[in-house]
Amino acid sequence: MKRVFSVAAMAVLLLTFAGPASAAPIARESFEAGFGPWVPDTDGRAPTSSVTLSTDQAYDGVRSVRIFMDGRKDDGTSWVEAQFVGPPMRQVRVNLSFQLWSPGSGAAGGWLVVGFAGTGDPEVETDFTRIGYTDVVAGWRPYQAGWTFRTDATGRFRVALGTSVIWEVQKAHHIDAVRVDLVTV
Ligand SMILES: [Ca+2]
Ligand SMILES: [Ca+2]
Numbered sequence: 001m002k003r004v005f006s007v008a009a010m011a012v013l014l015l016t017f018a019g020p021a022s023a024a025p026i027a028r029e030s031f032e033a034g035f036g037p038w039v040p041d042t043d044g045r046a047p048t049s050s051v052t053l054s055t056d057q058a059y060d061g062v063r064s065v066r067i068f069m070d071g072r073k074d075d076g077t078s079w080v081e082a083q084f085v086g087p088p089m090r091q092v093r094v095n096l097s098f099q100l101w102s103p104g105s106g107a108a109g110g111w112l113v114v115g116f117a118g119t120g121d122p123e124v125e126t127d128f129t130r131i132g133y134t135d136v137v138a139g140w141r142p143y144q145a146g147w148t149f150r151t152d153a154t155g156r157f158r159v160a161l162g163t164s165v166i167w168e169v170q171k172a173h174h175i176d177a178v179r180v181d182l183v184t185v
Pocket of ligand 2: 041081121122123
């Protein structure tokens, strides 16, 4: 799957905003050709962290995004974020869904799965919503969350998803099959 952003797609998307309540998928990313609109970011609290493209695991195709952190200092949040343009000065709902791969199962070793959607730029752990835990199962598991907020005059907003350290271990998770839907309300 390729990201759907193009000038033509944007024109169609903007037209759909004219109606009353409408839903439109604004991003579908499998990371097969790169990060697409997504950009790695971290709060820098883990001694070592990386957010990279990887062929170690994949839910769709052969690639995913690998998020690694050394959690032995009991701190650190890392993620990918993307900026989108919606209708200005409107109440919108952003629905996010994705697959996340965990190395093991059981409560020990589980970290937080975190997400964000809004007009700001997520930079620290407290900017994020806790949307679940890693390592509920070994392997891939779906996660989803939604946010309702009002856009500003530019219509720009960001969406982000990642992990946050709880247990003091070093490990990597993978994300793939990310989908973002925008609902104007
Ligand atoms: Ca993929
Ligand atoms: Ca950021």
